[in-house]
Each structure stands twice: as structure tokens, then as C-alpha cells.
Amino acid sequence: MKRTLLFMTIFCFLIGFSAVVLAQTSQGQNLYVSPKILDDYRITIDGEKKDMEKLKVLVEESRSKLSEYEAIVAADRDIGAELKKQLEEDHERYLIASGDAAVKGPGVVVYIDDGKRELESWESPNDILVHDQDILLILNDLKAAGAEAISVNGQRIVDVTSVSCSGYTVRINGQFFARPFRIQAIGDGSRMSAALIGPGGYGTELKDWGLIFKVTVTDDILIPAYTENHGYRSMQAVAQ
């Protein structure tokens, strides 16, 4: 009897011990993960590498600027002229990027309207109407194809612009617009139009649904400035 008890105790210890060891090696996670998790890690690592490449370009740009300045200072020449040139360059590109000024250039004009065809009995009117998500996807495709400035029905698209459906109208930058929609984008016209109307392009998809979708490549597009105020209530720059 006593011997059995002793053995029981020892084995209980052993089982408890192995459970602890098991729990420790798994560190509260599953011991095994699916291959997808590893793929996700690899993609994220690739992403960080890509991001680092971009940062290196930034560093290179600043470094050459700095050495230029230092060369001027070392040669005891007037740095004012060089500085003015640099500031003017920065002024122009960040002004365009902020959307606070009208811009012009070559690009595409996209025209989208609700479908005019009769509905089949199983369809709903939604199938041939333009939705906010359609506009979002087209804007996204244009951006992916390198659009530098975009407007929808005359509203400049900036970083905080949302395109929201509100009943029969779409709200952009706090203003309401109804169909048809006219999207202008400055950039490489042939690349942007190919992205939209090529096979698998979103424009082709909309046409297949029976919506009206036209793309025109043109040399002369004028996109107005963002009309709202860039007032920031919540965010502030991080002091270096």
C-alpha cells in the first residue's frame, strides 16, 4: 500500500513536471504556427527593408545638401543665394504636396455615371449606380499608377479627404456632389489610363456592370487648390 502511494506520488510529480516544461517551452503561445504566419513575417521584413531603402535616399539627399552648404561656407562664399534656391525648390514641392495651391500638367480625365441600361429582374438598382467605394477604388488605382494630384468634381483630393456616400449624393471635403463624377488626375496619362481600363482594371469592371465609364488622356489639366483649412486640433509635430 505504502509502496503504491510512493510510486503514485513520484509519477504525479513527473507528470506535473512535464506539464511545466511543456508550458515553458511554448511561452504561452501555440507550439506550432501555420506557414501563413511565417509568410507574413517574411513580407513584413521585406517591407522594412524596402522602407529602409527609401529612408537611405532621404539621408543621401540631406547629406549632399549639407556638404554643398559646408563647401560654400568653407570657401567663404555667400551662402544666401544657394540657400534661396534650395528653399524655393522645397517651397514648391511641399506646396504642391500639401494641396494648398492649384497645379497643372498632363494626365487623364475620368468620367463616371450611373448605368442607363434596363435592369434584369434579379438585379437591384444598386448594381448600376456609382457608389463611394467605386470612386475610392478608382482614386486608389490612379494613385497606384503614379497620380501626382487628383480632383473629383473640382475638389482637390488631399491626405485627409474622404469620399462618403450620403444618400443620393457623395460628400467630398465637406461638400456634396451628385452624379456624374469627373475625376482629373495629373501624372503619366498612358500609365494611369492603362491601369483603369486594362484587363482587370476597375474601369473595365464598372463597364461590365453597365455603368458609364470614360477615360480621356490629355496634356492640359488644371487642378484647383484645397479649399478647406488645414487646421489641426489634435495633432502636433513631434519636437526633435
Add this chain to the structure above:
Amino acid sequence: MKNKSGIIVIGVLALLIGLLISVQIGTAKSSDVGGLIPVSKAASLEQELKEQRAEKEAIMQEYLDLEERLKTIEEQTSSEDALLQSMGSDIEKYKMSAGVVDVKGPGVVVTVDDPVPTEENPGDGYSTIMLRYDLLLALVNKLKDAGAEAISINGQRIVTSTEISLAGENVNINAVPTAPPYKIKAIGNPDTIESTLTIRYGIVETMRNNYALRVNISKEKELTIPRYSGVIKFRYAKLAEEEE
């Protein structure tokens, strides 16, 4: 008789332990069986990711130092020139709107992850949120609608030119490949943003109910969002007023 029952108990226990050990060894060795991989492999990738991020951090710091030195020179030179000075302060303002400044403020952090793998839907090989990246697009749009002033997804700042596109098997944001879990940060009024997202039949409910995505929203008193990591350059767009 009593001794025998003890032996039976021991025998059963020994069998169990033996089974336990063999199961453990078996699953650890056959990593390809059932498509499962030991967590240690994932841990080494996690370590690599950490190193990569630290390296990126160092480059970012180098950039900030260079910018600081440039700024000192610019300020010294333009201190007597009112025109250069006003140009400099305008640039700072435009840079803020262009998204090339690190910013901080109150807001929300939304995490979106793929559905928990189940027997019927093990989720091998494909990711729901990557295939339906338009949900990310819709989510970002809702954040902007709720008044978000700055947004980032997995460290990529959303600027005017930011695309979210399926390129091959990756979802590219600012031409940088990204993968789940997606961590979306937005600076703005936390309450407004949270209630906009969680409205009934809204974007978060759609993601959870229709796609079984794991979505979590947390309000933060302060969060920081990094700058756009690319160089801003325009090849086609020109200022329109220049000809006047």
C-alpha cells in the same frame, strides 16, 4: 492483490508518459505534416524583424541629425532675411500637411488580423484581409470621415499619394509590402473615431461578421505617427500660378 493494483496504476501512468513524449517528438520532427511549423522558426523571424527595425531606426536618427544641422545653417543664414524666413516657416506648414513630419496626439489604434484558423478554414496560404484590401481602404476612408488628421498603417503614413494595392501576393502601401496583423493608427478625437467605426452595420461590424476578421479598437491619450518615408518629387505637376 493490493500490490497488483499498484502495478496496474504505474503501468497506465508509464504508458501515458510514453505517449506524451512520443507525441511531442513526433510533432516536433514532422513539421510539414499538417502544415504546422515549430514556433521557434517564427521566433527567429521575429528576431530578424526586430533587428531590421532597429537598423531602420538608426537610419532615421541619422536623417534627423542631418536635418537638424541643415536647419541650423538655414536659420543662421536667413536670420537677417525676412523673405527667406517667411519662406522657411511656410515650408514647415506645408510639410505638416504633406505628411513629412512625425506627429503626435490623441487618437485610436485599430488592429485587424485574419480570422482564427479553424478545421474547416485553416487559412493556409492566403490572407482574408490581404485579398479584401478594399476593406482597409474603406476603413481609412471612414477614419478620414471621422476627422482623423494623420493616419498610418503598419508604419506607413497615409499621404495624398498613398495607394493600398494588391501587387502579386503582397499588399503594397506606399510601394512597401505589408502583411497582417495590420495596425492602423489615427490621430483625432478618439471618441468620434471610435463611434464612427463601431456604428451598427458599419465597417468594423462588416469586417467582423462578414469576414470573421479580428478587429480591435483602443483609444489612446497620445500616439505618434511617423513621417512619409519617401522623397516627395513631382515630375508632371507644376504650380499653376507661375505663368501669371
